Amino acid sequence: MEFRYFAIQGVVEILPRVFGDARGAFFESFSAQKMTEAGIVGEWVQDNQSRSDRGVVRGLHFQKPPYTQAKLVRVAQGRALDVIVDIRRDSPTYGQHLMVELDSERYNMLYVPPGFAHGFTALEDNTLFLYKCTNYYAPQSEGGLLWNDPTLGIQWGVENPTVSAKDQILPTLAELDSPF
Numbered sequence: 001m002e003f004r005y006f007a008i009q010g011v012v013e014i015l016p017r018v019f020g021d022a023r024g025a026f027f028e029s030f031s032a033q034k035m036t037e038a039g040i041v042g043e044w045v046q047d048n049q050s051r052s053d054r055g056v057v058r059g060l061h062f063q064k065p066p067y068t069q070a071k072l073v074r075v076a077q078g079r080a081l082d083v084i085v086d087i088r089r090d091s092p093t094y095g096q097h098l099m100v101e102l103d104s105e106r107y108n109m110l111y112v113p114p115g116f117a118h119g120f121t122a123l124e125d126n127t128l129f130l131y132k133c134t135n136y137y138a139p140q141s142e143g144g145l146l147w148n149d150p151t152l153g154i155q156w157g158v159e160n161p162t163v164s165a166k167d168q169i170l171p172t173l174a175e176l177d178s179p180f
């Protein structure tokens with residue numbers, strides 16, 4: 001398992017060791033021991049999965065304290081462009097975003113700590129997006145950021161994205177009163 005760190009502190013890409021053979025492939029999709037050694041700590045309590053067709057954008061989402069979530073995200077089928085925005089008020093990279101392509105054929109994953117708005121776009125039909133969370137879903141604590149806020153300048157990689165009604169009315173960064 002290899003770990004890649006970024007200019008935005010706290011975010012880690014995980015590149016598992018993949019064992020290919022005549023039957024197919026094997027990899028460890030989670031190892032508390034190896035991830036803890038790399039600084040990825042959390043009490044993982046919920047696993048989620050969504051299926052999206054090409055051009056679907058989900059996000060940008062977070063849960064507010066005291067129900068903040070770290071997320072460990074990956075794609076089991078297809079490809080997604082994963083996007084995170086730093087909304088930690090005291091962070092030198094506040095308002096900056098990072099994009100990482102998650103590819104089911106590369107088996108890569110991304111660790112997203114609390115303090116980030118998270119979203120992705122599916123780059124293929126039937127993209128299966130899997131993630132672990134360190135807190136249970138708390139609908140009353142849902143927060144978000146407008147996916148196409150021009151201030152963020154995110155290039156989502158698809159034309160005419162499909163976005164839920166709920167996500168179309170999220171606040172812009174300027175309107176956001178970040179709880180982090």
Ligand SMILES: Cc1cn([C@H]2C[C@H](O)[C@@H](COP(=O)(O)OP(=O)(O)O[C@H]3O[C@@H](C)C(=O)[C@@H](O)[C@H]3O)O2)c(=O)[nH]c1=O
Pocket residue numbers: 048050058059060061062118119120136137164166
């Ligand atoms: C996130 C979530 C949703 N739901 C329900 C609520 C709703 O009826 C339905 C669909 O919810 P949403 O539209 O919020 O699903 P979605 O837009 O896929 O939400 C997810 O987006 C990505 C980008 C994230 O980062 C996740 O944390 C989560 O916010 O599923 C749960 O029951 N448990 C959950 O943990």
